[in-house]
Amino acid sequence: MMDTSAPYINLHTHHTPQATEDCRVIVSHSLLEHSSFSEHPHIYYSLGLHPWDKETLTEASLTELEQILQTTPRIIALGEAGLDRVCTTDYSLQLRFFERQIELSETLRLPLIIHLVKAQDELLRLHKLYHPTCPWVIHGFRGKAPVATQLLEKGIYLSFGRHFHPESLTLALEQKRAFLETDDLPNLSIQEVYTHACQALSLEELTLRTELYQQAQQLFKVS
Numbered sequence: 001m002m003d004t005s006a007p008y009i010n011l012h013t014h015h016t017p018q019a020t021e022d023c024r025v026i027v028s029h030s031l032l033e034h035s036s037f038s039e040h041p042h043i044y045y046s047l048g049l050h051p052w053d054k055e056t057l058t059e060a061s062l063t064e065l066e067q068i069l070q071t072t073p074r075i076i077a078l079g080e081a082g083l084d085r086v087c088t089t090d091y092s093l094q095l096r097f098f099e100r101q102i103e104l105s106e107t108l109r110l111p112l113i114i115h116l117v118k119a120q121d122e123l124l125r126l127h128k129l130y131h132p133t134c135p136w137v138i139h140g141f142r143g144k145a146p147v148a149t150q151l152l153e154k155g156i157y158l159s160f161g162r163h164f165h166p167e168s169l170t171l172a173l174e175q176k177r178a179f180l181e182t183d184d185l186p187n188l189s190i191q192e193v194y195t196h197a198c199q200a201l202s203l204e205e206l207t208l209r210t211e212l213y214q215q216a217q218q219l220f221k222v223s
């Protein structure tokens with residue numbers, strides 16, 4: 001059924017939006033920011049240990065993360081967490097704390113928002129190893145269709161920003177496992193990302209909004 005008021009969903013941003021009338025937003029924070037969490041009903045949060053923030057890849061930070069996740073209802077996902085073979089953080093350290101966060105996501109029943117750079121094989125290996133029951137979402141996905149297919153086959157969700165391969169987005173939408181996001185671009189609105197996706201795929205915007213909103217309601221505690 002078509003919902004004429006289906007809001008936009010911004011799956012991943014680092015900026016708290018000014019206007020949220022017609023959107024739901026998941027703002028991603030890191031422990032370094034020591035940010036407060038708004039009680040605004042349209043703003044939700046994710047919190048995790050990012051592979052770029054090597055000073056947070058410690059047992060003490062993990063304990064702090066767990067404590068905040070357990071006591072902050074506005075946080076509806078763990079992340080971003082992940083693996084980045086291009087950044088300067090020691091890779092084995094990244095891997096250790098990504099695995100710990102996979103375990104935490106399962107224990108706390110929070111979906112995992114994943115930062116992934118040139119570590120797709122490792123991610124697939126970990127997915128096989130852990131058999132997660134909580135959803136995994138790779139954010140900022142720019143891979144081509146064969147890569148998208150490999151991930152979608154495992155039940156992994158993909159979130160797309162301003163730049164993407166249209167074929168990959170089509171595949172993810174067919175599987176009902178696509179989201180859209182603005183990430184760290186301060187001047188990009190989620191409306192523009194939806195418009196661009198609709199143009200690239202010749203979709204009705206209301207259809208896309210309705211579908212992604214329904215998915216968000218199912219996947220996250222977004223209302």
Ligand SMILES: [Zn+2]
Nearest residue numbers: 028080183184
């Ligand atoms: Zn990000």
